[in-house]
């Protein structure tokens with residue numbers, strides 16, 4: 001079978017996927033001791049999600065990356081209660097997480113209009129504070145953009161992730177390249193005959209220790225968090241990063257990938273995942289594949305045959321295990337239809353889940369006497 005594919009690339013110059021900002025709540029206003037007047041509170045700083053905004057726009061528009069809210073008004077004879085200082089807003093893209101400088105997650109903004117208070121204004125002066133105002137909160141925050149795609153390709157370098165995506169995207173696939181300094185995740189569109197599209201994030205290779213930020217580390221793993229499903233891509237003949245690092249068989253690769261995801265964020269293992277065994281055209285592929293199949297049939301027991309350092313606490317339950325060759329096209333039509341099937345099944349499960357949640361909520365709001373038994 002001959003596979004032809006046309007890939008059209010759109011480069012996004014200096015794509016910015018994270019930014020650090022200095023935020024400062026406004027100071028409170030002075031109280032008025034003589035008349036017991038309250039100073040106004042300082043304004044707060046909020047991060048607000050807005051569609052169409054990019055982190056690069058924030059960087060360009062606010063080169064000093066400082067956001068300061070207004071100062072509360074002093075209490076005066078004309079206005080005993082001073083007015084609150086004006087809030088400052090950081091308009092940010094939808095799909096970001098906000099962390100403090102010490103790495104603590106302050107919140108996530110996943111939908112248009114979501115907002116997060118990042119620096120509180122100081123209190124205005126009152127009797128209890130001797131009419132003296134307090135300063136607003138100041139801190140450095142970091143906004144991190146996470147890529148959103150239906151499917152995220154997870155694998156060690158050289159497993160053939162990019163080749164696979166190129167082979168899967170036919171007709172006029174669109175691949176958008178996001179340029180980082182050294183890292184370039186790409187979104188490809190797999191297009192079906194009925195024009196249905198599935199977005200696939202082709203991510204740079206993962207290496208052992210990625211959860212500790214080795215290699216592309218966190219920069220890569222954070223994108224996996226926001227894909228609906230995962231696709232593990234494994235070289236049937238195994239993987240060796242360098243001559244001084246251990247050789248890993250295909251099964252060990254599966255364990256190690258699982259372990260890296262688990263150590264980074266355990267919840268990632270709950271995502272539906274397809275296991276793709278690539279390079280089935282290679283001479284030794286069949287025997288390696290049979291060996292891998294035997295191990296996968298009983299992952300739990302098989303994993304104990306390997307050294308401690310490759311074994312994850314929990315194992316990945318794959319929805320499908322598919323042998324393919326990105327080079328010859330073997331298994332790709334099946335893979336393509338299973339990707340779609342798997343995503344559609346997930347949609348149905350989620351919609352049903354949401355429906356029963358709504359039903360439960362409605363039931364809990366109706367007084368028990370009116371619920372038919």
Ligand SMILES: Nc1nc2c(ncn2[C@@H]2O[C@H](COP(=O)(O)OP(=O)(O)OP(=O)(O)O)[C@@H](O)[C@H]2O)c(=O)[nH]1
Nearest residue numbers: 156157158159160161162163204205279325326327
């Ligand atoms: N024989 C064979 N070679 C393949 C196959 N798929 C990919 N390759 C080769 O494997 C090498 C790595 O392929 P890539 O698609 O760049 O692998 P990757 O997983 O995207 O690698 P990173 O981006 O480094 O993580 C290339 O030389 C490909 O030509 C396959 O099915 N069979």
Ligand SMILES: [Mg+2]
Nearest residue numbers: 161162203204
């Ligand atoms: Mg690649």
